[in-house]
Amino acid sequence: MTAATYEATKEYAESLDREDSLFLYRERFHIPQKDGEPVIYLCGHSLGLQPKSTSYLMQLELDDWAKHGVEGHWKARNPWASYQQLFTTRLSKMVGAQPTEVVAAHSLSVNLHLLMMSFYRPTKQRYKIIMENGAFSSDQYAIETQVILHGFLPSDAIIEVAPRKDEHTIQEEDLLLAIETAGDSLALVLLGGVNYYTGQFFNLKKVTTAAHQVGALAGFDLAHAIGNVPLQLHDWDVDFACWCSYKYLNSGPGGVGGIFVHDKHITHPDTFRLGGWWGTNESTRFNMPKGYVPDSSAASWQLSSPSILNMVAHHASLDIFDKVGMVALREKSIRMTAYLEFLLKKIKHLPFRIITPSNPESRGNQLSLWFSDNGKAVFEALLAEGVIVDWREPNVIRMAPAPLYNSFEDLFRLYDILNKWRF
Numbered sequence: 001m002t003a004a005t006y007e008a009t010k011e012y013a014e015s016l017d018r019e020d021s022l023f024l025y026r027e028r029f030h031i032p033q034k035d036g037e038p039v040i041y042l043c044g045h046s047l048g049l050q051p052k053s054t055s056y057l058m059q060l061e062l063d064d065w066a067k068h069g070v071e072g073h074w075k076a077r078n079p080w081a082s083y084q085q086l087f088t089t090r091l092s093k094m095v096g097a098q099p100t101e102v103v104a105a106h107s108l109s110v111n112l113h114l115l116m117m118s119f120y121r122p123t124k125q126r127y128k129i130i131m132e133n134g135a136f137s138s139d140q141y142a143i144e145t146q147v148i149l150h151g152f153l154p155s156d157a158i159i160e161v162a163p164r165k166d167e168h169t170i171q172e173e174d175l176l177l178a179i180e181t182a183g184d185s186l187a188l189v190l191l192g193g194v195n196y197y198t199g200q201f202f203n204l205k206k207v208t209t210a211a212h213q214v215g216a217l218a219g220f221d222l223a224h225a226i227g228n229v230p231l232q233l234h235d236w237d238v239d240f241a242c243w244c245s246y247k248y249l250n251s252g253p254g255g256v257g258g259i260f261v262h263d264k265h266i267t268h269p270d271t272f273r274l275g276g277w278w279g280t281n282e283s284t285r286f287n288m289p290k291g292y293v294p295d296s297s298a299a300s301w302q303l304s305s306p307s308i309l310n311m312v313a314h315h316a317s318l319d320i321f322d323k324v325g326m327v328a329l330r331e332k333s334i335r336m337t338a339y340l341e342f343l344l345k346k347i348k349h350l351p352f353r354i355i356t357p358s359n360p361e362s363r364g365n366q367l368s369l370w371f372s373d374n375g376k377a378v379f380e381a382l383l384a385e386g387v388i389v390d391w392r393e394p395n396v397i398r399m400a401p402a403p404l405y406n407s408f409e410d411l412f413r414l415y416d417i418l419n420k421w422r423f
């Protein structure tokens with residue numbers, strides 16, 4: 001199937017659904033409704049839909065709490081004391097890591113700070129951070145305040161790499177050149193792996209290699225990358241990464257975040273982390289010995305005992321990801337995104353262009369539509385028709401077909417609505 005053979009018809013979209021081996025997974029999710037009909041939900045990049053198994057697993061956990069009280073730490077079906085271990089293999093497969101390099105813990109902005117406490121250790125000479133211009137606000141604030149914490153000026157220490165004039169995405173060569181130019185003043189490169197606004201997927205391997213060449217470290221915020229694009233963090237030699245689980249990972253609002261730390265750093269004696277009892281080895285944790293000794297895995301970045309109910313929702317969703325696997329998911333994601341792009345490009349009467357890279361290697365499943373006019377009106381008209389996308393000031397509509405629960409027919413219906421709609 002290539003763009004040349006695509007057709008903008010309902011029958012064609014239905015035929016793609018019939019051939020789709022993941023089609024039935026849609027049945028495993030609650031699709032919100034409007035006027036008794038399922039909406040066209042293209043907002044998985046913002047909040048993923050709820051697996052139907054979540055409430056069942058949640059009830060089992062409540063039952064265990066009711067039945068065991070405090071003993072649930074050891075006697076629950078999935079003992080709470082070691083609950084996070086249920087995720088290490090699954091998460092490691094999703095991000096391309098060893099199980100000991102990942103942990104589900106805290107939330108994203110918190111993890112960004114914790115990882116910067118470990119991996120942003122500036123000196124007078126080497127203190128700069130490279131980030132992307134237009135990064136998600138929370139990432140900007142985290143970086144800004146870390147710089148201040150260490151006694152530097154954000155205006156001096158933070159280097160933002162921006163798109164060129166009249167462009168929306170960042171040229172890879174500009175990023176690599178900025179790293180080389182910063183040279184031995186550079187402490188850290190910290191980027192969104194997939195930019196939340198444009199959907200641009202950076203070449204994390206190349207960026208990491210470039211950072212290492214000048215003696216800096218490379219870390220990534222994978223909020224829009226995990227569960228969306230293929231990742232090989234260990235092999236790419238990425239130093240650290242973190243993510244949230246309520247977007248593509250469907251683990252519910254405020255879902256538990258995650259951390260990756262490359263194993264070369266985990267046991268390195270110079271690696272500092274802030275201490276909490278949950279970061280120590282499980283076998284001695286409850287003896288509460290004096291003196292903080294971190295566990296010899298990424299689990300050592302945990303601080304508190306985790307929110308188990310939050311993790312149950314994570315469990316429900318990762319079960320599904322584990323069954324499908326990232327290879328099949330990505331394959332469908334590429335096809336869906338290409339079909340959506342084909343349909344959108346046929347719409348000539350609305351003043352938008354797609355600013356997401358057209359090369360599938362440089363994007364996940366999100367397409368960002370940049371409107372020169374009337375974008376908000378189009379967004380509101382879509383909402384009224386039961387199409388859930390999202391609006392980003394000043395003039396962008398983001399939409400993301402999620403391969404686990406969107407259908408090709410969803411995409412055709414969106415096209416049909418846009419096609420008929422007039423100002």
Ligand SMILES: *Cc1c(COP(=O)(O)O)cnc(C)c1O
Nearest residue numbers: 108109136138192196221223244
């Ligand atoms: C969604 C998102 C966040 C949100 O952070 P929380 O701490 O989970 O609220 C931060 N950064 C990026 C890049 C995001 O996409």
